[in-house]
Amino acid sequence: MKNVGEQTVNAPLLDDEAVSNWLLQNPDFFIRHARQVEQMRIPHPVRGTVSLVEWQLARQRNHISQLEEEITLLMEHSVANQQLFEQLLALQGRLASADSLEDMLSRLHRWARELGLAGANVRLFSDRWRLNAPSSFTQLALSRHAFEPVRIQRLGKHQHYLGSLNGPELLLLLPQAKQIGSVAMSLMGEQGDLGVLMFSSRDSQHYHTGMGTDLLDHLATMLPALFARWIERV
Known part of the structure; x- marks a missing residue:
């Protein structure tokens, strides 16, 4: 018969990958433990710690900000391309009509x-x-x-x-x-x-x-x- 110490040694080790896989396979964990989720604190470089909810909201805000920047850049490129097309079209017309x-x-x-x-x-x-x-x-x-x-x-x-x-x-x-x-x-x-x-x-x-x-x-x-x-x- 194995003693308690042997059982502890043979128990599977938890690492980031194991925890991540378990959470993916058990998505209702956060629903069943909502209070603990609210109490969790995440390290923050400026504020020290923030709640998991605040951390997730900050990630979403950053993602939205990045999307807005990408949309703005696409619009700027679209305007620039339109201006380039108009310049080329006008110049081509001028050159093609030369005598x-x-x-x-x-x-x-x-x-x-x-x-x-x-x-x-x-x-x-x-x-x-x-x-x-x-x-x-x-x-x-x-x-x-x-x-x-x-x-x-x-x-x-x-x-x-x-x-x-x-x-x-x-x-x-x-x-x-x-x-x-x-x-x-x-x-x-x-x-x-x-x-x-x-x-x-x-x-x-x-x-x-x-x-x-x-x-x-x-x-x-x-x-x-x-x-x-x-x-x-x-």
């Missing part, structure tokens, strides 16, 4: 100026577009070989770069531009192999890492089809 490539580039530049920027510029990779003489668009040509160091240094494996450029880089990409503080630079085409779209600002802090690039994504994909109206692809 010539020069007119389209001028409209793109004016649109950028309306946003308070220094301007907008496009350079096309010379191995993907027919830009050699007698073409009148030779000023748009950009050697991919000459651009490669800029791509490695500024873009890496990304489609966009937001920040400043040094003197040689500006001379290569924007030879006519003056007092450029920062740029938003995007590779055009789904593969990023058709050219470079650049928006420039005289403010060195205007474009910086961490800014959203949704608008750049859409423009960099949309513009090559418009250029193809006047320039033949290779």
